[in-house]
Amino acid sequence: MKKYFSVFLVFILTSITFSQVLDEQYFKENHEVYFKFNISERAELRALTNVISIDNIEENTVYAYANENEFREFEKLNYPYTVLTHPSKLIEPEMSSDIEGITAWDVYPTYDAYINMMYLFQLNYPNLCRIVDAGNTVQGRKILFAVISDNVTQRETEPQFMYTSSMHGDELTGYVLMLRLIDSLLATYGTDARITQLVNNAEIWINPLANPDGTYRSGNNTVSGATRYNYNNYDLNRNFPDPILGVNPNQQIETTRFRNIAETNNFVLVANFHGGTEVVNYPWDTWTNTPPDNRHHPDEAWYQYISHLYADTCQANSPSNYMNGYDDGITNGGDWYVISYGRQDYTNYYRWGREVTIEISDTKLIPAAQLPAHWYYNRKSLLNYMETVTKGVNGIVTDTLGNPVKAKITVINHDADNSEVFSDSIGYYLRMLSPGTYTFKFEAPNYYTQTISNVVVSSYNSLTVLNVQLVSSIIPVELISFTSYVDGVNVTLNWRTATEINNMGFEIERKSPSPTPSLKEGTFEFTDWKSVGFVNGNGTTTETKSYSFLDEGLSSGKYQYRLKQIDFDGSFDYSNIIDAEIISPIKLSLEQNFPNPFNPTTLIRYSVPNVISTEGRNLNVILKVFDVLGNEVATLVNEIKPAGNYNVEFNAKNLSSGVYFYQLKAGSLIQTKKMILLQ
Numbered sequence: 149m150k151k152y153f154s155v156f157l158v159f160i161l162t163s164i165t166f167s168q169v170l171d172e173q174y175f176k177e178n179h180e181v182y183f184k185f186n187i188s189e190r191a192e193l194r195a196l197t198n199v200i201s202i203d204n205i206e207e208n209t210v211y212a213y214a215n216e217n218e219f220r221e222f223e224k225l226n227y228p229y230t231v232l233t234h235p236s237k238l239i240e241p242e243m244s245s246d247i248e249g250i251t252a253w254d255v256y257p258t259y260d261a262y263i264n265m266m267y268l269f270q271l272n273y274p275n276l277c278r279i280v281d282a283g284n285t286v287q288g289r290k291i292l293f294a295v296i297s298d299n300v301t302q303r304e305t306e307p308q309f310m311y312t313s314s315m316h317g318d319e320l321t322g323y324v325l326m327l328r329l330i331d332s333l334l335a336t337y338g339t340d341a342r343i344t345q346l347v348n349n350a351e352i353w354i355n356p357l358a359n360p361d362g363t364y365r366s367g368n369n370t371v372s373g374a375t376r377y378n379y380n381n382y383d384l385n386r387n388f389p390d391p392i393l394g395v396n397p398n399q400q401i402e403t404t405r406f407r408n409i410a411e412t413n414n415f416v417l418v419a420n421f422h423g424g425t426e427v428v429n430y431p432w433d434t435w436t437n438t439p440p441d442n443r444h445h446p447d448e449a450w451y452q453y454i455s456h457l458y459a460d461t462c463q464a465n466s467p468s469n470y471m472n473g474y475d476d477g478i479t480n481g482g483d484w485y486v487i488s489y490g491r492q493d494y495t496n497y498y499r500w501g502r503e504v505t506i507e508i509s510d511t512k513l514i515p516a517a518q519l520p521a522h523w524y525y526n527r528k529s530l531l532n533y534m535e536t537v538t539k540g541v542n543g544i545v546t547d548t549l550g551n552p553v554k555a556k557i558t559v560i561n562h563d564a565d566n567s568e569v570f571s572d573s574i575g576y577y578l579r580m581l582s583p584g585t586y587t588f589k590f591e592a593p594n595y596y597t598q599t600i601s602n603v604v605v606s607s608y609n610s611l612t613v614l615n616v617q618l619v620s621s622i623i624p625v626e627l628i629s630f631t632s633y634v635d636g637v638n639v640t641l642n643w644r645t646a647t648e649i650n651n652m653g654f655e656i657e658r659k660s661p662s663p664t665p666s667l668k669e670g671t672f673e674f675t676d677w678k679s680v681g682f683v684n685g686n687g688t689t690t691e692t693k694s695y696s697f698l699d700e701g702l703s704s705g706k707y708q709y710r711l712k713q714i715d716f717d718g719s720f721d722y723s724n725i726i727d728a729e730i731i732s733p734i735k736l737s738l739e740q741n742f743p744n745p746f747n748p749t750t751l752i753r754y755s756v757p758n759v760i761s762t763e764g765r766n767l768n769v770i771l772k773v774f775d776v777l778g779n780e781v782a783t784l785v786n787e788i789k790p791a792g793n794y795n796v797e798f799n800a801k802n803l804s805s806g807v808y809f810y811q812l813k814a815g816s817l818i819q820t821k822k823m824i825l826l827q
């Protein structure tokens with residue numbers, strides 16, 4: 149595959165022609181130009197890659213595309229160039245609009261046949277396949293994904309995988325191979341054990357045609373005249389957010405459509421099919437892993453493994469010259485030639501996924517009759533590559549209640565340049581790694597970071613399951629209910645917790661109505677919060693715990709309660725506030741004193757309603773003690789009291805033994821009872 153400079157130099161220099169005039173009319177008719185030119189040293193590529201779209205380099209010969217503006221900029225650099233026949237005009241491709249005809253897989257489908265075929269997959273395999281319409285292109289064509297999985301309508305705890313082809317509209321081998329792959333997965337599910345296993349354990353997204361406007365540039369019935377660029381003449385593989393340069397100022401609608409899909413899912417592994425050469429290209433594209441950048445993806449060894457897995461399997465299933473160039477079928481992207489705003493780096497850097505670029509035919513538009521052969525070269529590689537997502541370290545990240553947590557998962561002393569991964573909306577994560585022993589760090593906002601060492605990846609084919617529960621750092625004790633129950637003059641508080649961390653216990657705080665409620669307003673003034681009890685917590689637990697507290701003998705009125713949850717370290721948190729209302733006793737009631745007979749003290753319990761004079765004035769409640777002759781011997785109560793239940797202690801140490809009467813009076817209501825003092 150490698151061609152040597154010295155052999156070709158003379159030929160190239162003598163072959164330069166200026167026979168074609170690249171005027172305005174040329175670009176009106178052709179939209180883009182495919183050309184080649186020579187460079188003296190590779191360093192020149194750094195500037196050139198931001199002017200034109202470099203397609204390939206063979207020693208010192210650069211093959212490139214340009215739209216009119218790009219070409220005018222290129223002309224200013226004064227490189228002699230040769231205009232080449234556009235790759236989509238080298239042959240007349242065999243087309244078919246008949247789905248039956250297409251399924252022999254040796255023709256290119258018309259645009260309508262392609263769309264129909266995609267929806268037919270969904271129709272024929274509704275439990276395995278659903279079509280996702282990512283939206284329209286510049287010209288209103290569709291960017292479709294076939295999603296393939298068991299329970300395809302549900303998001304399961306499975307890795308999301310993606311194949312996408314032909315973002316360069318004239319690189320079309322992958323387009324037909326993707327359609328055939330969809331058909332093959334669906335047709336052999338349930339009979340082929342490997343495919344069944346894969347479809348059961350992954351969610352596979354396949355986008356056969358990422359740039360339909362480019363592919364059908366000459367109309368929906370032919371791929372002849374397809375362009376690399378989209379309808380606005382932009383290279384979509386120079387149009388994604390770049391690790392160095394950020395978002396592309398000319399982001400195209402196709403890029404936006406793709407980003408919407410990428411950014412609402414969590415694709416752990418992606419491959420992006422192209423043509424024009426035969427190689428698996430791994431990150432980075434924007435940095436070289438040799439001088440001047442020396443910037444290696446932290447998972448470079450793993451990338452080289454999966455790239456070789458693809459290329460080697462192709463070599464084993466093809467003629468001896470297929471996918472064996474470069475470094476035995478693989479290359480570092482930047483080392484081949486640096487590009488900016490590429491899709492692969494976007495997925496790696498901005499989506500924390502893993503993506504390689506796979507070039508699957510030296511010829512961009514191969515005769516359709518060669519498509520079946522390319523299917524057989526790639527069939528096993530396609531499957532091997534997808535199966536990569538069933539290996540590595542995976543698991544579910546949840547909180548202590550089992551709810552999914554979106555966590556950042558870092559391999560300590562390993563990750564760099566956004567090579568960390570994230571768990572997705574259902575808590576699932578996958579970290580693919582080379583064999584080794586690693587330390588994983590799980591972190592999420594408002595959770596305690598967890599570090600797990602000795603995570604072993606025993607081989608490239610092993611799967612280590614590591615489920616992690618993260619503990620909330622903001623709600624150490626999670627209260628799930630707090631209620632009050634009133635029984636007569638008693639209030640019972642009940643509450644339950646879902647989880648507890650370091651919970652020493654609960655202080656029960658109460659706000660009572662003030663002693664002089666403003667009854668006319670019908671409202672109460674409250675005193676300040678006052679602690680009325682403490683209930684021990686359960687320390688740390690992930691089980692639901694129930695608690696209860698009884699607040700007894702309350703006067704009538706509306707009370708408020710809250711829980712002050714206190715940690716062992718002294719920090720605390722308040723619950724919400726709940727009300728409990730003790731309804732006023734309706735009747736005046738005077739209970740028998742206790743003990744009786746007594747010496748020298750006894751307790752008298754009584755209840756009073758609201759006692760208000762006819763003028764609306766609060767009246768005193770009066771409790772007095774009399775001897776058998778009717779002489780008053782003590783006044784125990786003589787004051788305004790809100791309706792409620794009360795106790796008063798009577799001390800008779802200065803009185804002589806005998807029978808006494810005690811009388812409760814509130815307005816016109818009177819009750820009298822008898823008691824005996826035995827000195």
Ligand SMILES: [Zn+2]
Binds near residue numbers: 316385422
């Ligand atoms: Zn390409």
